[in-house]
Amino acid sequence: MSLLEVEELCATYGQGYVLHGVSFTVDEGQIVSILGPNGAGKTTTLRAISGVVRTTGRIALDGVDVAGESPDRIARRGIAHVPEGRGTFTELSVDDNLRVGAYTRRDGVREDIARCYEWFPRLAERRTQHAGNLSGGEQQMLAVSRALMLRPRLLLLDEPSLGLAPLVTRELFRILEGIARDEGITMLIVEQNANLVLKFADHAYVLESGRIALDGPADEIGADEAVKRSYLGV
Amino acid sequence: MNAATEQRLRVGGLIAVGIFAAAVPFVFGPYRVGQLTLVLAYAVAVLGLNVLVGYSGQISLGHGAFFALGAYTAASLVEKASFPHLLTLPVAFVVAGAAGFLVGLPALRIRGLYLALLTLGLAVATAPLIKRFEGLTGGADGLNVVQPEPPGFLSGLALDQYVYLLTLVIAVPLFALIALMLRSRVGRSLVAIRDNEIVAKSMGINLATMKTGAFAVSAAYAGVAGALYVFSVGFVGPESFTLVLSFAFLAAIVVGGLATVSGAVLGALFIVLVPEYAADVDDALAGVIYGATLILVMYVERRGAVGLARRIWGRATRGRQDRAEREDRGGIPAAGVPTGGT
Amino acid sequence: MKEFIQVTVDGIAAGSIYGAVALALVLIYRTTGIVNFAQGEMAMFSTFIAWGLLQADVPLGLAILCTLGLSFAGGMAIERLIIRPVEGSDPLALVIVTLGLLILLNSGAGWIWGFNNRAFPSMFSDDRLDIGGVHISWESIGITGVTLGVVGVLWVFTQKTKLGLAMRAVSMNPESSQLSGIRVGRTLMIGWGLAAAVGALAGALIAPSLFLDVNFMGAVLVYSFAAATLGGFDSPHGAVIGGWIIGVTETLAGHYVDFIGADLKILVPLGIIIAVLMVRPSGLFGSREVARV
Numbered sequence: 001m002s003l004l005e006v007e008e009l010c011a012t013y014g015q016g017y018v019l020h021g022v023s024f025t026v027d028e029g030q031i032v033s034i035l036g037p038n039g040a041g042k043t044t045t046l047r048a049i050s051g052v053v054r055t056t057g058r059i060a061l062d063g064v065d066v067a068g069e070s071p072d073r074i075a076r077r078g079i080a081h082v083p084e085g086r087g088t089f090t091e092l093s094v095d096d097n098l099r100v101g102a103y104t105r106r107d108g109v110r111e112d113i114a115r116c117y118e119w120f121p122r123l124a125e126r127r128t129q130h131a132g133n134l135s136g137g138e139q140q141m142l143a144v145s146r147a148l149m150l151r152p153r154l155l156l157l158d159e160p161s162l163g164l165a166p167l168v169t170r171e172l173f174r175i176l177e178g179i180a181r182d183e184g185i186t187m188l189i190v191e192q193n194a195n196l197v198l199k200f201a202d203h204a205y206v207l208e209s210g211r212i213a214l215d216g217p218a219d220e221i222g223a224d225e226a227v228k229r230s231y232l233g234v
Numbered sequence: 235m236n237a238a239t240e241q242r243l244r245v246g247g248l249i250a251v252g253i254f255a256a257a258v259p260f261v262f263g264p265y266r267v268g269q270l271t272l273v274l275a276y277a278v279a280v281l282g283l284n285v286l287v288g289y290s291g292q293i294s295l296g297h298g299a300f301f302a303l304g305a306y307t308a309a310s311l312v313e314k315a316s317f318p319h320l321l322t323l324p325v326a327f328v329v330a331g332a333a334g335f336l337v338g339l340p341a342l343r344i345r346g347l348y349l350a351l352l353t354l355g356l357a358v359a360t361a362p363l364i365k366r367f368e369g370l371t372g373g374a375d376g377l378n379v380v381q382p383e384p385p386g387f388l389s390g391l392a393l394d395q396y397v398y399l400l401t402l403v404i405a406v407p408l409f410a411l412i413a414l415m416l417r418s419r420v421g422r423s424l425v426a427i428r429d430n431e432i433v434a435k436s437m438g439i440n441l442a443t444m445k446t447g448a449f450a451v452s453a454a455y456a457g458v459a460g461a462l463y464v465f466s467v468g469f470v471g472p473e474s475f476t477l478v479l480s481f482a483f484l485a486a487i488v489v490g491g492l493a494t495v496s497g498a499v500l501g502a503l504f505i506v507l508v509p510e511y512a513a514d515v516d517d518a519l520a521g522v523i524y525g526a527t528l529i530l531v532m533y534v535e536r537r538g539a540v541g542l543a544r545r546i547w548g549r550a551t552r553g554r555q556d557r558a559e560r561e562d563r564g565g566i567p568a569a570g571v572p573t574g575g576t
Numbered sequence: 577m578k579e580f581i582q583v584t585v586d587g588i589a590a591g592s593i594y595g596a597v598a599l600a601l602v603l604i605y606r607t608t609g610i611v612n613f614a615q616g617e618m619a620m621f622s623t624f625i626a627w628g629l630l631q632a633d634v635p636l637g638l639a640i641l642c643t644l645g646l647s648f649a650g651g652m653a654i655e656r657l658i659i660r661p662v663e664g665s666d667p668l669a670l671v672i673v674t675l676g677l678l679i680l681l682n683s684g685a686g687w688i689w690g691f692n693n694r695a696f697p698s699m700f701s702d703d704r705l706d707i708g709g710v711h712i713s714w715e716s717i718g719i720t721g722v723t724l725g726v727v728g729v730l731w732v733f734t735q736k737t738k739l740g741l742a743m744r745a746v747s748m749n750p751e752s753s754q755l756s757g758i759r760v761g762r763t764l765m766i767g768w769g770l771a772a773a774v775g776a777l778a779g780a781l782i783a784p785s786l787f788l789d790v791n792f793m794g795a796v797l798v799y800s801f802a803a804a805t806l807g808g809f810d811s812p813h814g815a816v817i818g819g820w821i822i823g824v825t826e827t828l829a830g831h832y833v834d835f836i837g838a839d840l841k842i843l844v845p846l847g848i849i850i851a852v853l854m855v856r857p858s859g860l861f862g863s864r865e866v867a868r869v
């Protein structure tokens with residue numbers, strides 16, 4: 001049984017459908033990426049899983065159907081979503097942002113905060129500053145850390161490289177890779193930067209106009225130039 | 235049901251309502267006629283407020299102040315300057331309209347919560363100011379105002395019948411004027427401003443003129459309504475113009491239907507009849523019932539009576555149509571909402 | 577000079593009440609984005625409940641404590657049952673709902689307890705403290721002290737506790753808060769509960785001097801709106817400081833300026849509201865965000 005099973009997901013924002021029956025699975029410990037052009041429905045897929053968007057279809061975590069549950073309940077089940085735009089609490093300090101992320105936890109919070117600062121030393125330097133003063137890359141790191149404070153079983157990342165300089169993006173992905181390796185966290189990453197994420201992921205799905213156009217092992221898709229050009233504009 | 239049939243139904247409905255309205259003084263007794271006169275006067279004020287809040291998107295909690303201004307203008311002109319009643323109407327219109335324009339000027343710079351607070355201040359200041367200028371207003375004791383007498387050729391009418399018909403004859407063209415204005419480019423500009431000021435400005439709409447104009451027009455209507463109120467009631471006192479009145483006007487536009495014309499009448503009916511029926515049930519409980527009704531109405535249909543009517547009408551005539559399509563055709567644009575941007 | 581100090585201290589005490597109610601307004605505005613026009617009537621209703629307990633021979637301190645608890649529960653219930661169903665809809669509908677609540681509570685209190693006014697005992701002694709010839713009433717000191725205490729407790733709660741952090745997070749970004757597992761609905765309920773309790777305390781503090789009747793919080797609410805506007809509608813400390821400024825200004829003006837009689841005193845806070853909105857709408861300490869209604 002996979003950690004996450006998504007079956008026939010259909011979503012609408014009121015004016016026509018954005019997802020037309022998307023199905024895929026994510027196994028425990030896997031790093032899966034969802035790729036595709038703008039408007040393909042990638043963000044909607046993640047928001048469906050984290051409960052922010054209402055959908056039809058089945059979303060099962062460990063075999064339990066969680067579709068239709070409220071976002072906070074899904075978060076408490078162990079699905080952490082790093083939203084597009086990061087969702088930082090700009091007027092809280094970096095420290096407080098992390099504490100909010102740990103809201104559902106009872107113990108080990110201080111240790112986890114320390115660990116986040118180990119992974120992201122730049123955050124440690126700014127721990128008492130207002131999160132709104134951080135640079136884009138630092139806010140992204142903060143958003144990831146906040147999600148990790150949940151000790152999630154599944155980490156959803158929505159366009160982590162958006163708005164970041166290439167150097168910062170590489171650093172971020174390097175750290176993510178390290179975390180994945182050391183903690184064995186299952187990750188589902190939505191990205192437009194196909195090259196970067198395909199080197200990192202195990203499996204990839206390509207979404208186009210709300211449907212899965214292609215799926216396969218990440219290295220295969222990464223090696224297929226024709227696919228990359230036609231679907232990913234690379 | 236196609237557009238032509240709907241149009242015919244609508245015109246037919248208006249004619250029916252018109253006949254009913256004209257027949258009122260001959261069908262009902264003086265008390266009911268007086269009540270409906272009040273409804274008409276309030277409806278004019280509520281319509282004005284709807285132009286301001288529902289169409290141009292500027293909130294006002296102080297509409298009662300302009301109503302009071304019109305009422306006292308008419309009252310003092312009749313009692314202290316022996317003006318003929320009918321002549322006080324345009325004066326009240328202009329005086330209140332000018333006051334509305336003056337309030338509209340600072341309102342250009344603030345919006346949302348702050349505009350609400352500013353206009354709230356107006357409403358609360360009304361009664362104390364009335365008491366302060368005793369010479370003109372009769373202070374806390376108020377002023378008794380002679381009611382208008384029917385002219386020679388109408389001498390067959392009783393006083394209450396005459397006042398009702400006079401109010402009706404004034405109200406109908408006022409309503410028609412606004413209805414026409416809203417259908418014109420002016421109305422479209424107002425809605426554009428309400429929905430997105432920045433976009434409206436880029437379309438070449440002069441925000442300042444339209445917004446202060448909306449304030450002026452809404453205040454002017456409230457002023458005329460105030461004068462009509464005085465003709466009907468024959469008395470003005472500060473207790474008639476408290477914060478409760480401004481709240482009632484606001485409730486009327488929301489309960490009747492924001493950004494609608496017919497909603498003004500429905501809303502006026504609500505704020506006159508519900509407190510009375512509630513008082514019939516139990517004097518002390520009247521407010522409880524009124525307040526609870528307000529809250530319940532907001533649950534059931536936030537777009538007011540007109541929204542509810544449209545909803546029911548839609549279900550009855552459209553049958554099994556795709557929900558998405560029905561939503562596209564809509565009803566009230568953007569739920570007639572003054573958004574955060576205004 | 578002595579008179580000036582006495583009047584000023586009385587002004588600070590009055591201002592503490594305005595600040596407390598303003599604090600309740602700000603609490604609700606910050607967490608739920610709603611302007612609670614019914615705040616004064618909620619406080620009035622709570623004070624009547626306290627009065628009812630007193631009639632049942634419950635000692636004053638206990639009666640007030642029970643009232644705080646009941647008000648907290650009441651505030652939570654109001655959020656859950658009356659506000660929540662309408663939340664997220666247009667701001668105007670929310671205004672109507674709080675207005676409906678205002679009318680309902682006002683008449684409800686009249687229906688239950690009648691429309692006459694009655695006395696309400698003070699928590700503090702009648703005496704005055706004599707410092708170098710200046711007489712300061714214990715009442716004023718007590719009111720100011722209690723308000724400061726409440727402000728302190730609230731500060732500790734919001735800044736140092738997990739629940740307080742959740743409330744701050746929800747007021748900034750409800751969606752992100754949800755994604756971190758915070759139950760937004762429950763947090764909002766607690767915000768309303770706290771506001772109701774603070775309002776209840778303010779009512780009990782000022783009832784002794786104003787006499788308790790269904791309309792006694794009406795003027796206070798106007799002053800509190802002025803305080804919140806002056807301080808900045810989303811600033812808790814602004815609300816309290818604004819309250820003091822308004823309180824002192826009003827008391828000094830009423831004492832030294834003859835033109836302003838009892839009737840027109842209400843124009844002082846209104847004038848302040850207008851002045852603030854013209855010069856600096858966000859108030860002394862508020863953020864410059866454009867607010868919803």
